[in-house]
Amino acid sequence: MEELIAVSLGLLAGTVTGIVPGAGVTVAMVIATPMLMGFDVTQLLLFYMALASMVQFTGTIPAVFLGVPGETNSLPAVIEGTKFNRRMMSQLAVGVSAVGSVLGSVIAVALTFLLLSFLVDHVSVFFSNNTKFYLYIFVMGFCVLVYNRGKVLINSVLCLIGFALSLPGESDISSDLRYTMGMEDLEFGIPLMPVLIGFLIVPTLYKIYNDHQRVKQFKGNDVAFKKVLVYFMRCLPSSIRGSVIGYLCGFVPGVNTILATNTSYSVEKRLNRNSPGRQLVASETANNSGQFASMLPLLLIGIPITGSEVILYSLLVDAGWSPFQFDNVANNADMIFRDIVPWFVLANLVGLLVAWPFAKQILRMFTASKKYVIISLAIFMIGLNTYLGIQDYRTVLYTICLIVFGCVGLLIRKHEPVPLIFMFILGNDIEAVFLRQMLI
Amino acid sequence: MKKTIIMLLSVLLVSIAKAETKQQITIINNGKAGGSYHARTQMYRVGLVAAGYDVIYEDVGKISQAVKMFKETNDPTVMVYSNNQVYKQDLFHTAENFVMLEYQQPLYICQTNRSKSKTSGLTVAHGKGYDTNLLNKVLGEDIVLVPYKNSSAMLNGILGGDVDMMVNNQGMSLKYMESGHGTCRPSDVLPVMVATVIGTNIDVQAIREVIFDITMDIQFIEYHTSRQLVRPTSSWQTELELTQELEKGYDIK
Numbered sequence: 001m002e003e004l005i006a007v008s009l010g011l012l013a014g015t016v017t018g019i020v021p022g023a024g025v026t027v028a029m030v031i032a033t034p035m036l037m038g039f040d041v042t043q044l045l046l047f048y049m050a051l052a053s054m055v056q057f058t059g060t061i062p063a064v065f066l067g068v069p070g071e072t073n074s075l076p077a078v079i080e081g082t083k084f085n086r087r088m089m090s091q092l093a094v095g096v097s098a099v100g101s102v103l104g105s106v107i108a109v110a111l112t113f114l115l116l117s118f119l120v121d122h123v124s125v126f127f128s129n130n131t132k133f134y135l136y137i138f139v140m141g142f143c144v145l146v147y148n149r150g151k152v153l154i155n156s157v158l159c160l161i162g163f164a165l166s167l168p169g170e171s172d173i174s175s176d177l178r179y180t181m182g183m184e185d186l187e188f189g190i191p192l193m194p195v196l197i198g199f200l201i202v203p204t205l206y207k208i209y210n211d212h213q214r215v216k217q218f219k220g221n222d223v224a225f226k227k228v229l230v231y232f233m234r235c236l237p238s239s240i241r242g243s244v245i246g247y248l249c250g251f252v253p254g255v256n257t258i259l260a261t262n263t264s265y266s267v268e269k270r271l272n273r274n275s276p277g278r279q280l281v282a283s284e285t286a287n288n289s290g291q292f293a294s295m296l297p298l299l300l301i302g303i304p305i306t307g308s309e310v311i312l313y314s315l316l317v318d319a320g321w322s323p324f325q326f327d328n329v330a331n332n333a334d335m336i337f338r339d340i341v342p343w344f345v346l347a348n349l350v351g352l353l354v355a356w357p358f359a360k361q362i363l364r365m366f367t368a369s370k371k372y373v374i375i376s377l378a379i380f381m382i383g384l385n386t387y388l389g390i391q392d393y394r395t396v397l398y399t400i401c402l403i404v405f406g407c408v409g410l411l412i413r414k415h416e417p418v419p420l421i422f423m424f425i426l427g428n429d430i431e432a433v434f435l436r437q438m439l440i
Numbered sequence: 441m442k443k444t445i446i447m448l449l450s451v452l453l454v455s456i457a458k459a460e461t462k463q464q465i466t467i468i469n470n471g472k473a474g475g476s477y478h479a480r481t482q483m484y485r486v487g488l489v490a491a492g493y494d495v496i497y498e499d500v501g502k503i504s505q506a507v508k509m510f511k512e513t514n515d516p517t518v519m520v521y522s523n524n525q526v527y528k529q530d531l532f533h534t535a536e537n538f539v540m541l542e543y544q545q546p547l548y549i550c551q552t553n554r555s556k557s558k559t560s561g562l563t564v565a566h567g568k569g570y571d572t573n574l575l576n577k578v579l580g581e582d583i584v585l586v587p588y589k590n591s592s593a594m595l596n597g598i599l600g601g602d603v604d605m606m607v608n609n610q611g612m613s614l615k616y617m618e619s620g621h622g623t624c625r626p627s628d629v630l631p632v633m634v635a636t637v638i639g640t641n642i643d644v645q646a647i648r649e650v651i652f653d654i655t656m657d658i659q660f661i662e663y664h665t666s667r668q669l670v671r672p673t674s675s676w677q678t679e680l681e682l683t684q685e686l687e688k689g690y691d692i693k
Contacts, residue, residue, distance in 0.1 A: 030473045128600030172589040175528065175569040188502060311473045317666060393505050432589065439586050440563055440602055 006043035007050045007343050009035075011350055014054020019062060025052050025308040033311070041319050042339055048312045049295065049340060050347045053105065056288045057351035060097045064090050066377055067204030073257045075200065075418055076265035076283035080276040082204060095228035096277060097284040098355040100239045104285035105348045107243035108250075108292035109341055116333055123297055126251035133437045135252060135259065136430050142266035143419040155419045162420035165190050166427025173432045185397040193388050194398055195424055197381050198405020203413035209374050231277065238268050238278035239285045246286025250293025260290030262422055292344065299336050465642070466496040466517040470506030476635070477503070479663065480520045480542070484637070487654030488518075507531050516642040518651070523634040523687035528569065531638075533683045539637040539648050541679035542655060543669035544686070546632050548613035549579070550624035555604035565594040565606035571690075575607060578629050598622070609633065611667055631689025634682070635669075648676060
């Protein structure tokens with residue numbers, strides 16, 4: 001019963017977190033901390049697992065319908081989902097994403113079962129700088145060669161802009177401040193939210209609004225589940241590919257699901273350039289697969305590799321868990337399959353069932369008053385940016401960044417911003433990984 | 441009836457009087473969720489409320505912004521702190537702000553089993569804020585220093601096979617030893633980290649008693665015990681002198 005309560009609360013929190021743009025698993029864990037302090041170890045693990053899984057399902061809904069990413073790993077869903085939206089097939093996009101997510105989770109569990117002993121012995125390979133170095137080379141190569149119809153120059157410029165934006169403040173390898181121009185607020189770097197809103201959401205809303213002008217009577221097609229399954233079967237190879245790529249990337253500390261989604265998306269973009277469905281399914285499948293894989297280092301050897309897992313880890317230790325028992329990995333593995341996996345499968349099925357009706361509701365709301373939804377969303381994003389600025393004690397910087405990036409975003413709206421955002425988010429880590437690679 | 445009304449009014453007045461005499465105190469959270477600063481702040485926050493304080497909680501989450509707020513405030517304020525931040529934040533422990541030394545922990549030097557036979561060119565992971573000159577003095581010139589963002593990144597690095605050694609805090613070093621991949625020893629040359637509580641616009645002696653009582657709570661004791669944190673309790677004066685002495689170790693020359 002206690003397990004059921006923990007899973008239910010996790011699912012509920014995941015549903016809300018996924019639908020609210022800008023929220024994420026880490027934020028949800030921080031908000032839920034007072035409640036979680038009363039949980040025991042199993043309840044904590046189940047809550048986190050349900051939360052993290054559910055977010056992957058519901059996060060697709062605002063990404064596809066509203067063009068707003070729930071989390072940074074929803075970028076491909078925004079880009080490809082918008083294409084579905086224009087063809088009045090948003091529900092199909094959400095449907096195939098949800099089915100793909102379930103498959104991704106199942107494949108992740110199956111891979112874990114098959115590779116368990118190998119993983120226990122070699123999981124730390126994914127922690128090595130060398131692994132990260134080659135993965136980054138691989139993904140950066142894709143960023144330059146694949147996006148914007150393979151226009152290398154444009155992609156390179158976007159990458160450089162993203163990297164330049166990641167530079168101000170402290171780097172990951174030195175506590176010295178750089179490129180702050182004497183501004184105290186820049187000591188903590190350029191904030192993420194204005195970059196996301198400016199380069200991604202503003203152009204997306206602009207495009208959706210213009211579509212509205214063209215298509216006065218926008219109506220979303222109600223898509224039967226059977227049709228979703230038929231469409232999904234066509235994308236099955238992409239989904240399986242995405243699951244495997246996502247699973248492997250899920251072990252990379254700090255960047256797991258972002259790397260999983262973007263790598264899988266980039267690969268699929270290369271293989272199936274003109275198939276937004278396959279690209280969407282591959283990235284969303286990779287997301288869920290990567291999410292499960294990212295939990296394994298923590299569950300098996302007690303090493304948290306994401307921000308939200310650090311919070312979970314702290315709560316687990318306070319709840320009396322002694323996770324870093326390397327000599328007792330077999331017990332940890334047994335615990336994963338006995339206590340976690342059954343609930344994980346259930347959480348994914350609930351995710352599928354919840355994402356489906358929610359998608360319909362949002363579609364109805366959206367089609368009934370698209371113009372007002374866009375305006376409300378724009379106001380919400382400005383409000384969210386200001387709120388986060390206040391929380392971060394950097395309201396002025398947040399506002400200035402939003403205005404500047406919003407204008408630039410509109411100017412470059414014809415180009416896919418993924419290379420820019422990817423380099424902005426990972427620029428500091430890439431720099432540190434490359435430097436260490438030279439030293440080691 | 442009359443008696444009941446008088447009794448109720450008396451209770452109400454006493455409650456109001458009590459509420460009015462409640463002392464207000466601000467506690468600044470300067471750490472991210474999951475970290476030790478954050479965890480300790482939460483426990484002090486709960487303890488101060490239980491001790492009858494009207495607690496204002498400022499969730500800053502970043503040490504430099506928190507220090508700025510701490511320096512500028514005119515209200516009674518407390519904040520958890522540590523001696524490894526004093527030079528960077530330009531906020532030193534003084535008789536005016538020092539409340540209590542909570543625990544101390546040495547830095548550990550860990551080495552992988554597979555590098556034990558290696559005699560030169562050892563790669564050493566260190567935190568980005570560490571004094572590299574000091575590390576060279578302690579470990580020799582014939583080493584390659586490899587910077588990492590934080591203590592957990594260092595642990596990942598050494599587990600992933602990036603480096604032969606790491607200089608890390610107690611928590612991560614104990615974890616590494618648990619892995620069986622190598623050994624660690626506390627350094628008697630590298631600076632010792634001291635976790636403290638500081639206050640401003642407040643009677644430090646009076647608040648020390650309250651803070652000390654909070655740390656005697658079972659939750660705090662469990663926190664210290666589970667992390668093997670050593671707590672050198674003595675007089676306020678001795679704790680201050682020890683803290684001031686140990687903070688000099690973080691002066692990067």
